[in-house]
Amino acid sequence: MTVSKDLISKFLFKLSPFFRVTIVLSGAILIHLTLGTYHTFGNMLPYMASYMRNYTDPNVRIERLMWIPMLQGCFPFAMVIGGALSLKFGPRMAAFIGCTICTCGVYLSSMSIQHSLPAFTLTYGLMFGLGEGIGYVVAVTCVINWAPDRVGLVSGIVAAGFGVSSSIFAPIQTALVNPWNYPATKEGYFPQEDLLKRVPNVFVILASVYTVMQLIGLVVICDPPEVLQSSGLSGSYSRWFPGGLLGPKGGSGRFSSIRYTAVARSDTDAQPLITDSTRHRTQSGSSEERVLSSDEDDEQKPPPPPSLEPLEMLQSSTFYFLFGALFCCSFYANMFYNLYKVSVFENREE
Known part of the structure; x- marks a missing residue:
């Protein structure tokens, strides 16, 4: 992006x-x-x-x-x-x-x-x-x-x-x-x-x-x-859905356990997670000031999934399972919504 x-x-x-x-x-x-x-x-x-x-x-x-x-x-x-x-x-x-x-x-x-x-x-x-x-x-x-x-x-x-x-x-x-x-x-x-x-x-x-x-x-x-790595919605959702959609306090606080961010090219290129709550602390100061607080560091976060190239994606069995499932669902839905009135007329004729 x-x-x-x-x-x-x-x-x-x-x-x-x-x-x-x-x-x-x-x-x-x-x-x-x-x-x-x-x-x-x-x-x-x-x-x-x-x-x-x-x-x-x-x-x-x-x-x-x-x-x-x-x-x-x-x-x-x-x-x-x-x-x-x-x-x-x-x-x-x-x-x-x-x-x-x-x-x-x-x-x-x-x-x-x-x-x-x-x-x-x-x-x-x-x-x-x-x-x-x-x-x-x-x-x-x-x-x-x-x-x-x-x-x-x-x-x-x-x-x-x-x-x-x-x-x-x-x-x-x-x-x-x-x-x-x-x-x-x-x-x-x-x-x-x-x-x-x-x-x-x-x-x-x-x-x-x-x-x-x-x-x-x-x-x-x-x-x-x-470039955002977080929407900053955690606090907003906590107000609207206290203890509900986001799960118990101390949980992942996400609807999905996966963060959709690209993997850095090398370990030395990895950057800390930047959110709205930490953006102002990253505007100035030494490199030590640009890391997250110790409390946030202690929180265990799942590593970001790898970002696959098109050829790598085509080598994944998951891709073909998803393709097949979507094809079957789309085939049925397309036949139904394109011909449902025709079916009604035919049934009435019978």
């Missing part, structure tokens, strides 16, 4: 650890709420297919639109691009690029759906997935940099925003397209003309909402002005 010279970053750094992490976390959640509409494809599928079948191409069937989520699924590969952009241009610019591609894809879909299925697949499939992957990883990484000792907690909260997005936006989409709750035919299509005419405009409205939410979130997407 590079040290940020951003003015907003410096302002946030002056706040208490709880408030600065909360603010950055809120910005990342706003962005993820817009990106998570990826999961609403199944809700819009019969409306999009019905519109194209009546106005664009009479040969369009619901199953032909399944190429769209296939291309949206490119977002894990786009995460690699997001990481590279963040290193080169900073997290805010990288997230801006991702959000712009994603939102422009939604807006252009209002026109491409009237043109052809390949054009619609390009805008709502490839562009949306590419921008989604870039913005997703940058927002999560940014929050982790502000709370490196709370990786599981903060990344989980941001991912929850991504997941809950469909619960928020799917009813909004339905209210915009089908406010009178018209029923579909047994084949799963909507023939009502007034409903179909609303479909392109839904993408314009959604893109406008995404733009506002993303611009607000991008304001606080930045790296801290100093």
Whole structure:
């Protein structure tokens, strides 16, 4: 992580650890709420297919639109691009690029759906997935940099925003397209003309909402002005959850027993752990004054795990177990949220 010279970053750094992490976390959640509409494809599928079948191409069937989520699924590969952009241009610019591609894809879909299925697949499939992957990883990484000792907690909260997005936006989409709750035919299509005419405009409205939410979130997407090894949240959480989430006094005081910091190149390069409570003591003085107090030295802390290179990671069996587990979960989830309305129509026909 590079040290940020951003003015907003410096302002946030002056706040208490709880408030600065909360603010950055809120910005990342706003962005993820817009990106998570990826999961609403199944809700819009019969409306999009019905519109194209009546106005664009009479040969369009619901199953032909399944190429769209296939291309949206490119977002894990786009995460690699997001990481590279963040290193080169900073997290805010990288997230801006991702959000712009994603939102422009939604807006252009209002026109491409009237043109052809390949054009619609390009805008709502490839562009949306590419921008989604870039913005997703940058927002999560940014929050982790502000709370490196709370990786599981903060990344989980941001991912929850991504997941809950469909619960928020799917009813909004339905209210915009089908406010009178018209029923579909047994084949799963909507023939009502007034409903179909609303479909392109839904993408314009959604893109406008995404733009506002993303611009607000991008304001606080930045790296801290100093490299942090601790969020400084221990005291804040002790006030809100006394003796609860952080465990008994004298315990590790962490949600995870692992500190996500890189290993020094050699033993002589190792630096003491710097936190908010010790930062002011490290500004001046001899090297003896820069070490932690004897009480903190006596506290046993687990050594930081090694930072693996990509090739080393590929040699780990843990990587393949995690890959397989995530693949199975994602395969089931993707099939369900992309086709759940189609299944409802088929069951009703039976």
